[in-house]
Amino acid sequence: MRRFIRQPKKLESRQLTDKGLQLLATIERYRLIPSSLRWRLVPGDRSNNYRHLQTLFHKGLINRFARPTVYGTPGEFVYYLDTRPGVSTPD
Numbered sequence: 001m002r003r004f005i006r007q008p009k010k011l012e013s014r015q016l017t018d019k020g021l022q023l024l025a026t027i028e029r030y031r032l033i034p035s036s037l038r039w040r041l042v043p044g045d046r047s048n049n050y051r052h053l054q055t056l057f058h059k060g061l062i063n064r065f066a067r068p069t070v071y072g073t074p075g076e077f078v079y080y081l082d083t084r085p086g087v088s089t090p091d
Helices: 018-030 035-041 046-058
Strands: 032-034 063-068 074-080
Touching: 018 032, 018 035, 018 046, 018 063, 032 035, 035 074, 046 063
Parallel strands: none
Antiparallel strands: 032 074, 063 074
C-alpha cells in the first residue's frame, strides 16, 4: 500500500476495533503525536498498532505527515486529527 496516498478501497473489509478507538483517543488527547511517543502510550504489539493506524489513515479518520530526516528522506510519522469536510466543530 502507498504510504502517503489514501487507498480506502483496499481496506474496505477492515473494521474499526477497540484498539483503533484507543489509538484515535490518544491522538485526540495529544493533538500531534510522533510514532516514537505513540508506541509508549498505547500498549500492544507494535505491528498490530501500525495496522490499526494504517486502517484509520486510509479510512480518512486521522492524518499523518513524515518528518524529514537529515538526508531528505521521510522520517517517522506524526499523527494528528483534522476536521473533516462538512463536519462542524463546537465553538
